[in-house]
Amino acid sequence: MKSILENRPGLAKEVNKVAEVAGYLWQKGWAERNGGNITVNITEFVDEEIRQLAPISEVKSIGTTLPHLKGCYFYCKGTNKRMRDLARWPMENGSVIRILDDCASYVIIADQPVAPTSELPSHLSVHNNLIAKGSPYKASVHTHPIELIAMTHCKAFLGKDVASNLLWSMIPETKAFCPLGLGIIPYELPSSVKLAEATIKELEEYDVVMWEKHGVFAIDCDAMQAFDQIDVLNKSALIYIAAKNMASNPTECLRNR
Numbered sequence: 001m002k003s004i005l006e007n008r009p010g011l012a013k014e015v016n017k018v019a020e021v022a023g024y025l026w027q028k029g030w031a032e033r034n035g036g037n038i039t040v041n042i043t044e045f046v047d048e049e050i051r052q053l054a055p056i057s058e059v060k061s062i063g064t065t066l067p068h069l070k071g072c073y074f075y076c077k078g079t080n081k082r083m084r085d086l087a088r089w090p091m092e093n094g095s096v097i098r099i100l101d102d103c104a105s106y107v108i109i110a111d112q113p114v115a116p117t118s119e120l121p122s123h124l125s126v127h128n129n130l131i132a133k134g135s136p137y138k139a140s141v142h143t144h145p146i147e148l149i150a151m152t153h154c155k156a157f158l159g160k161d162v163a164s165n166l167l168w169s170m171i172p173e174t175k176a177f178c179p180l181g182l183g184i185i186p187y188e189l190p191s192s193v194k195l196a197e198a199t200i201k202e203l204e205e206y207d208v209v210m211w212e213k214h215g216v217f218a219i220d221c222d223a224m225q226a227f228d229q230i231d232v233l234n235k236s237a238l239i240y241i242a243a244k245n246m247a248s249n250p251t252e253c254l255r256n257r
């Protein structure tokens with residue numbers, strides 16, 4: 001069967017970015033087993049032929065109504081699929097979905113009937129909000145960056161912008177490339193409505209938010225840029241650990257300079 005990516009270089013490029021990012025997440029140890037999920041709004045690459053494609057799944061309910069997603073299309077990582085597999089075979093470990101006109105249900109249209117991530121309702125709620133705001137952001141990435149998660153096991157870092165200020169102070173690029181810092185969301189059960197609502201609220205102020213003792217949720221123009229923000233923040237956390245291992249308290253050193 002012909003892939004939806006064939007002869008569509010724009011769409012193929014976006015999906016390939018997801019595959020490249022998925023490989024990085026695995027290499028960094030941030031994507032154990034089927035951990036993490038990525039969704040990208042690909043509506044701008046959809047042509048008339050794609051709009052006419054017959055569904056390859058039954059109609060599935062999103063579980064909520066998202067009025068700004070009418071006529072939208074998304075590439076979504078598949079549920080129970082591994083990032084390391086998606087890196088090599090993005091259309092076997094993810095699929096393209098069409099949001100139906102009721103804005104409350106969807107169908108899979110390509111390439112295979114791979115069911116989207118179980119976090120689809122929260123990802124789509126975030127995309128709905130981004131469109132409502134006129135945001136240029138098209139991608140959302142959830143992953144488990146080791147050192148940033150470890151920080152949330154320390155109560156001292158959970159206060160508003162405590163972690164942001166610490167991470168910014170480690171290397172100047174962090175402030176330059178993640179000017180909004182890291183939002184913190186107190187622990188909630190994965191996939192819960194409460195977590196989705198808290199995430200949408202926190203993303204009003206931040207591009208990257210941390211789910212306490214779980215992982216980050218980042219948004220940006222594409223999957224690569226969302227990954228970059230997480231990578232830059234986690235690099236700062238690594239520098240903090242390295243500095244602490246060398247001697248004293250790194251933030252004390254900064255204050256006494």
Ligand SMILES: [Zn+2]
Nearest residue numbers: 035036214215
């Ligand atoms: Zn997770």
